[in-house]
Amino acid sequence: MCLAVPGRVLDVEDRDGTRMATVDFGGVVKEVCLEYLPDLRVGEYAVVHVGFALQRLDEESARRTLELFENLGLLQEEFGDPDEPDGPDGPEASDRSPEEARR
Amino acid sequence: MKYIEEFQDPALAERLLGEIRAAVTRPWALMEVCGGQTHTIIRHGIDQLLPDEVELIHGPGCPVCVTPLEVIDKALEIASRPGVIFCSFGDMLRVPGTGRDLFQVRGEGGDVRVVYSPLDALRIARRNPGRQVVFFGIGFETTAPPNAMTVYQARRLGIPNFSLLVSHVRVPPAIEAIMRSPNCRVQGFLAAGHVCSVMGTGEYPGLAARHRVPIVVTGFEPLDILEGVRRTVLQLERGEHSVENAYPRAVRPEGNPAARAMLDDVFEVTDRAWRGIGVIPDSGWRLSPRYREYDAEHRFQVTGIDTREPAACRSGEVLQGLLKPHECEAFGTVCTPRSPLGATMVSSEGACAAYYLYRRLDLPSAASRPLEGSPVV
Amino acid sequence: MSETTEAPDVLAWTCPLPLRDQPRVVMGHGGGGALSAELVRDVFAPAYGGPALSAMGDSATVELGGARLAFSTDSFVVRPLFFPGGSIGHLAVNGTVNDLAMSGARPAFLSCGFILEEGVETEVVRRVAEALGEAARTAGVEVATGDTKVVEAGHGDGVFINTSGIGLVPPGVDLRPQRVVPGDVVIVSGPIGVHGVAVLSVREGLEFGVEIESDCAALAGLVETMLAVTEDLHVLRDPTRGGLAAALNEIAAASGTGVVVRERAVPVPAPVANACAVLGLDPMYVANEGKLVAFVPRPHADAVLAAMRAHPLGREAAVIGEAVADHPGMVVARTGLGGTRVVDLPLGEQLPRIC
Numbered sequence: 001m002c003l004a005v006p007g008r009v010l011d012v013e014d015r016d017g018t019r020m021a022t023v024d025f026g027g028v029v030k031e032v033c034l035e036y037l038p039d040l041r042v043g044e045y046a047v048v049h050v051g052f053a054l055q056r057l058d059e060e061s062a063r064r065t066l067e068l069f070e071n072l073g074l075l076q077e078e079f080g081d082p083d084e085p086d087g088p089d090g091p092e093a094s095d096r097s098p099e100e101a102r103r
Numbered sequence: 104m105k106y107i108e109e110f111q112d113p114a115l116a117e118r119l120l121g122e123i124r125a126a127v128t129r130p131w132a133l134m135e136v137c138g139g140q141t142h143t144i145i146r147h148g149i150d151q152l153l154p155d156e157v158e159l160i161h162g163p164g165c166p167v168c169v170t171p172l173e174v175i176d177k178a179l180e181i182a183s184r185p186g187v188i189f190c191s192f193g194d195m196l197r198v199p200g201t202g203r204d205l206f207q208v209r210g211e212g213g214d215v216r217v218v219y220s221p222l223d224a225l226r227i228a229r230r231n232p233g234r235q236v237v238f239f240g241i242g243f244e245t246t247a248p249p250n251a252m253t254v255y256q257a258r259r260l261g262i263p264n265f266s267l268l269v270s271h272v273r274v275p276p277a278i279e280a281i282m283r284s285p286n287c288r289v290q291g292f293l294a295a296g297h298v299c300s301v302m303g304t305g306e307y308p309g310l311a312a313r314h315r316v317p318i319v320v321t322g323f324e325p326l327d328i329l330e331g332v333r334r335t336v337l338q339l340e341r342g343e344h345s346v347e348n349a350y351p352r353a354v355r356p357e358g359n360p361a362a363r364a365m366l367d368d369v370f371e372v373t374d375r376a377w378r379g380i381g382v383i384p385d386s387g388w389r390l391s392p393r394y395r396e397y398d399a400e401h402r403f404q405v406t407g408i409d410t411r412e413p414a415a416c417r418s419g420e421v422l423q424g425l426l427k428p429h430e431c432e433a434f435g436t437v438c439t440p441r442s443p444l445g446a447t448m449v450s451s452e453g454a455c456a457a458y459y460l461y462r463r464l465d466l467p468s469a470a471s472r473p474l475e476g477s478p479v480v
Numbered sequence: 481m482s483e484t485t486e487a488p489d490v491l492a493w494t495c496p497l498p499l500r501d502q503p504r505v506v507m508g509h510g511g512g513g514a515l516s517a518e519l520v521r522d523v524f525a526p527a528y529g530g531p532a533l534s535a536m537g538d539s540a541t542v543e544l545g546g547a548r549l550a551f552s553t554d555s556f557v558v559r560p561l562f563f564p565g566g567s568i569g570h571l572a573v574n575g576t577v578n579d580l581a582m583s584g585a586r587p588a589f590l591s592c593g594f595i596l597e598e599g600v601e602t603e604v605v606r607r608v609a610e611a612l613g614e615a616a617r618t619a620g621v622e623v624a625t626g627d628t629k630v631v632e633a634g635h636g637d638g639v640f641i642n643t644s645g646i647g648l649v650p651p652g653v654d655l656r657p658q659r660v661v662p663g664d665v666v667i668v669s670g671p672i673g674v675h676g677v678a679v680l681s682v683r684e685g686l687e688f689g690v691e692i693e694s695d696c697a698a699l700a701g702l703v704e705t706m707l708a709v710t711e712d713l714h715v716l717r718d719p720t721r722g723g724l725a726a727a728l729n730e731i732a733a734a735s736g737t738g739v740v741v742r743e744r745a746v747p748v749p750a751p752v753a754n755a756c757a758v759l760g761l762d763p764m765y766v767a768n769e770g771k772l773v774a775f776v777p778r779p780h781a782d783a784v785l786a787a788m789r790a791h792p793l794g795r796e797a798a799v800i801g802e803a804v805a806d807h808p809g810m811v812v813a814r815t816g817l818g819g820t821r822v823v824d825l826p827l828g829e830q831l832p833r834i835c
Contacts, residue, residue, distance in 0.1 A: 003139055003760045003833060004245065004297045004323075006106035016260065022689075025758050026104035027751035029689030033222060036248055036362040045106060047300055047353045048758075050192070051220025052249040055300035055359055057106055061351040069115040069326060072122050104754050116817050148819015193760075193831030210504035218685045219759070219832055227685075325817055440824075459824075 004049035006057050007032065009042050023048060106352065110324030111147075119329035120152055123336055127156045131339050132288045133332060134281070134424055136274060137243075137295035138165030138453065139323050140331075145457040147325045157332060160288070160424035161454035163277055163377060164295055166242040167194045168418065168453045171376040174270040175200040176408045178239055181268065181399060182208045182215050188231060190224035191239040193217045199443060201411045221253045228257070228265040237399045240267045244298040247271045247388060248362035251369035254390065254397040268399035269390050272375055274298050275306040276386035282314040286425050291335040293321040293328070296350040303358030307346045315344045322350035369394055378412075379419030379447070418447040421454050428458040435459060510557075510721075514825050537656065538579040538717065541649055548651075550585030552576055553644040561608060561639055564678045565693025566769070569611030572641040574698045574769060577619045578718040581700040582772065584655045584707060585647030589624040590616065592643050596628065597636030608639055619698035621645065647700075652711045657734035657775075659714040664803040665781035666739065667774045669702060669788055670695070670796040672724050673752035676766035676830075680755070686832065688758070690751045697770030702793045706774065709787045714775040718768070722826045725764040727773050728811045729825040735775075739811045741801035741823065760833035764813075765826045775803060 007023035012034065014020070019034040023046075030051070034040055037053045046053035135141060141161045144150050150159050163169050179200045182189035189205070196205040196217065209215040214234075218224050221238055228236035240250035250267060257265040274295055281287055294307060299320045311318045317338035321331030330349045338344065348354050366388070375387025390398045416433065420426035428434050428447070438448050440456050447453035508515040525533065532540040532551075539552030554575045561568045573590065580587040592612065596605060616623055678694040680686055699718065706713060715735070719727035724746070732739045748763045756763050770793065776784045781799065788794030811823040 004300070005754075005757050006104060008105070018256065026754035027690060027692075028755045028758055030219075030687075030758065033220075033249070033252065035252060036359055036365070038361065047297065049245050049297060050249045051222055052252070054245065054248065054297070054362060055353050055355070058352050062106060062109070065330070065349075065352065066109055066115070069118060069330070072118045104750075104757065107757065111816065113817050146821060147815045147817050148821055149817065151819045152817060192833065194833040196831060206506040206508065207504065210506045216685060217831060223685050 004047045004054065006045050007048045007053075008045050009034075009040055009053075011042060012040070021053065023053070107324060110322070110326040112326065115326055116152075116329060119326060119333055123157065123329065123333050124154045126333070126336050126340055127154050128340060130156045130158065131290050131336060132158045132160055132424075133291045133293060133335050134160040134162045134289040135293040135321070135328070135331075136162040136164045136278065137293075137298070137323075138162075138168070139297070140164070140293060140295070140321065140328060141454055141457050143323055143325060143328055149325060149328055153332065157336060159332075161421070161428075161457070162281070162292075162424065163380060164243065164274070165447070165453050166246065166272060167198055168447050169272060169377040169380065170195070170198065170241050170270050171378050172200060172410045172412055173376070173408060174241075174268070176410050177400065177403075177405045178268055179203060179205065179208055180405045180408065181237055181403050182213045183211065184235075184403070186234055188214045188216060188227060188234050188236045189239070190216050190218045190227060190236060192241070195239055195241065197443070201409065221249050222256075225253050225256055225262065225265055228262050229260075232264060234264060235402075236265050237403075238265070238267050240269045240271065243272055243274060243295070244302045244366075245295075245300070247370065248301060248359070248365055251365045254369055254394045255365065257397055258394070266397050266399040266402045267390065269370075269388065270375070271370065271388040272377065273372075273386050273388065274302075275310060276383050277377070277380075278310055278318075280380070280383045280386070281424070282310070282316060289316070289424055291317040291339055292319070293331040293335065294318050294346075296320055296322040296327070296354055299348075299350070299354045299358065301359050301362050303363075304346055304348060304354065304356050305358075311344050311346050317344050318346045320346070320348045320350050320354050322353065379416070379421070381419075418453075418455065421447050428455040431455070516721075517825070535656065537583060539583050539585070539645075541583050541585075548649040550580045550583040550587075550647045550649050551644070552579035553642065554579060555640065555642040557637060557640050558679065559637060560682055561604065563682050563694060565675075566678075566696035567608060567611045568639060568641055569608040569613075570615045570694075570696045571769060572612055572643045573615035573619055573621065574696055575720070576643040576645040577621055577698045577700055578720075578769075578772070580645050580647040581698070581703045582655065582716045582718055583649060584653035584703060584713075584716070585649045585700075586704070587619065587621045587645055587647040587698075587700050589647075590621050590643050590645045591625045591627075592623050592641065593627040594629070595636060595640040595642075596630050597638050598630055598633040600638045605639065608641075612641070615698070619700060650707070650711075653707060653713075655713060655715050657715045657731045660731060660735035660737050660775045660803050661714070661777075662737055662803050662805040663778050664714055664737075664775040665778055665799055666728070666741070666801040666803065667776055667781070667785055667788065667797055668719075668724065668746065668800050669699075669772045669774070669794045670770075670798075671747040671749045671752070672719070672768055672771060673748060673756065673763040673766035675769040676723065677752045677755045679767075680759070686759070688755065690755055692749065692751045695768060695770035697793055699770065699772055699793060702772070702788065702791050705787050705791045705794075706784055709783045710777075710780045712777055712780060713784070714777060716772050716774050718772050720769060721767050723763070723765040723767055724773060725762070725811065725823045726826055728823065731773075731775065732811050733809050733825075735803070736808050737803040737805065738807040738809070739801060740804050741811065741813045743813045744816050745798055745800045747796055747798050761830050764823055765830050 007025040010022040012021045021032050021034045023032040033052045045057035047055045205215050224238035307318045319331045319334045370388035371391040373389045376382045417431045448455040509519050539550045556572045558568045577587045674695040681690045717727040788797035813823050
């Protein structure tokens with residue numbers, strides 16, 4: 001399901017009362033419907049599926065995730081045993097890994 | 104492309120694999136729910152790189168595969184009618200109905216068109232006011248909002264010759280059904296990241312608690328998959344069962360409120376038959392009565408369809424994770440992408456097709472052509 | 481909904497879906513993949529196959545009056561007629577010229593048959609003809625004979641073109657897949673997938689903006705350069721419909737060797753990779769019109785690669801893999817992460833997917 005790719009907004013316009021954008025996918029440019037992300041601005045990235053922007057991509061989260069990968073293994077050496085229990089199950093998903101939560 | 108290449112880095116993949124190898128102490132069976140993830144796994148050979156203890160079961164997350172035969176037969180019937188322009192995503196054209204597929208309808212003179220976006224179908228309807236334009240609205244929660252937008256716009260812009268043939272499915276009831284199945288072997292789930300981009304993560308903590316199963320929201324690039332596996336394995340090894348979001352760059356807890364509001368307006372929850380699995384309560388969406396006039400099933404009144412599923416196809420067991428594709432007697436012999444028995448062999452995302460295309464090399468079954476020696480230099 | 485019968489007896493079972501023997505032609509039969517191959521094998525070859533046809537090359541090599549001739553024909557049905565970087569006129573010349581060049585021939589003469597749809601503007605026909613003439617001059621071939629037919633409106637797609645061509649195969653040159661042996665080096669002449677993406681970008685329903693143009697070009701000059709290094713090239717193919725995957729599979733199947741491709745070594749321009757990501761396609765299956773793939777004996781590989789890179793149409797040539805004794809008939813890619821996957825013959829036409 002759900003072949004969705006990240007694209008960057010080049011410009012935004014209203015067409016027939018529908019919010020549309022020109023979105024750049026690394027040199028490939030397509031028209032994309034912004035009705036579900038009406039406040040997406042020029043220069044921002046979103047996940048696009050079948051011509052619709054469905055969620056804004058968060059640069060800070062992406063950076064943190066990659067940083068986590070970079071530090072894997074190193075952390076274990078620093079902190080010793082990784083089998084220390086996590087926090088209690090909250091009602092919402094935690095987007096922080098156990099490694100991050102410990103920091 | 105930004106947000107893709109960084110998440111394919113081989114050196115970081117090796118780090119993640121090292122972590123998984125270090126963490127795992129016994130066998131675990133994880134299911135990736137989404138067919139897009141299956142595609143990544145097979146395409147990059149990720150399952151071969153994981154330690155033997157970690158088994159990935161390919162889930163029922165390919166909308167093409169699970170669209171019920173009855174709906175496909177209705178699509179074939181509507182697409183065959185004179186004056187109809189039948190629009191579909193490309194993957195649906197090759198799915199066999201009872202005796203034929205949309206390619207053949209086109210060969211018989213039907214006007215079947217492939218579109219990239221549902222809005223393209225709406226555009227075709229505006230350009231062809233004298234024709235009936237039908238869009239085949241299949242998909243999970245990710246594709247449902249784009250499809251919902253077509254009928255919303257058709258009404259707003261007054262496009263009377265457009266209608267939607269709807270067969271949408273929802274992930275959480277499917278996870279529920281899998282966990283309730285008496286033969287269930289799944290111990291942890293990689294949840295479908297893009298479904299959660301729309302729906303958020305609120306539907307999953309109940310499932311995780313009820314079935315004591317970890318659920319990790321996972322993205323689609325190789326590093327995303329490995330991170331999903333790593334977090335699920337860590338939870339299993341610790342005896343935990345919480346919901347984690349390993350795809351925070353594209354998933355917020357609340358999902359996409361505008362898209363969810365549109366879903367609530369246009370669709371209503373219904374029981375839905377999944378091809379190869381059977382009816383799962385509350386697992387689908389149909390058009391709400393407010394949009395009945397745009398419902399292709401209502402507009403075309405298709406009756407008298409006699410559906411017949413190929414008897415040899417065990418796609419149901421494959422979709423439920425009870426059978427690996429190559430363990431099916433028909434795999435690679437009577438059932439190939441060229442001549443598929445079931446939907447799992449049809450979509451490039453289907454578990455059987457993915458196995459056929461990418462994994463025959465190291466499969467012991469009749470699927471592989473005669474091999475000698477080791478597969479790779 | 482569906483009827484489930486008792487436990488299936490697979491050996492006694494026959495396919496209830498008539499997809500194996502389709503009663504009508506579907507688009508996939510012209511896609512250059514498995515369906516095309518079956519049509520030739522099951523319908524055409526039994527009806528009129530002879531020794532020359534049975535070689536199943538892009539062009540046939542025949543002896544006539546003491547000369548070795550390469551002989552080839554190709555029909556062109558492209559929509560739209562004009563696309564970034566070329567037109568049906570360019571394709572009609574270069575397609576046939578390249579088929580001849582892949583047997584090592586120097587292309588000499590072409591025939592050209594136009595099938596025009598009633599109602600098509602003569603201005604369009606003129607532009608196509610001019611493009612065709614320009615391409616022929618560039619390729620150094622002469623259009624020696626031609627024909628025109630008109631079909632009723634609605635029975636064609638504007639302009640269809642068939643071209644046939646002949647050329648002389650130099651003595652000592654013998655390019656066929658049967659000569660491939662394990663250890664041969666696989667070289668591709670440049671970035672793949674460019675033509676297919678350029679055409680898709682202007683196809684109705686898919687339109688997207690991309691700053692690439694079709695790689696449509698005549699390759700006879702490049703082949704001549706390569707043969708000047710050594711006559712002992714084993715096989716050449718131009719990976720058109722079905723892309724690099726189809727070309728490598730055909731060679732693997734006909735040669736009985738395996739082929740291993742290092743995925744990271746295959747040159748894929750970023751816009752091609754990204755267009756494929758958006759549409760859910762695999763660049764290995766996307767068409768090329770100005771590229772070739774060569775199986776070269778290892779001792780000559782470096783010199784051939786250097787000569788290719790010195791030619792304008794081979795500047796970005798790259799070694800992408802090798803022929804192996806393992807897994808005969810099968811093409812295998814080593815993925816960037818170190819895994820492996822089978823690169824199969826494409827089924828039929830490539831379709832954008834949502835999932």
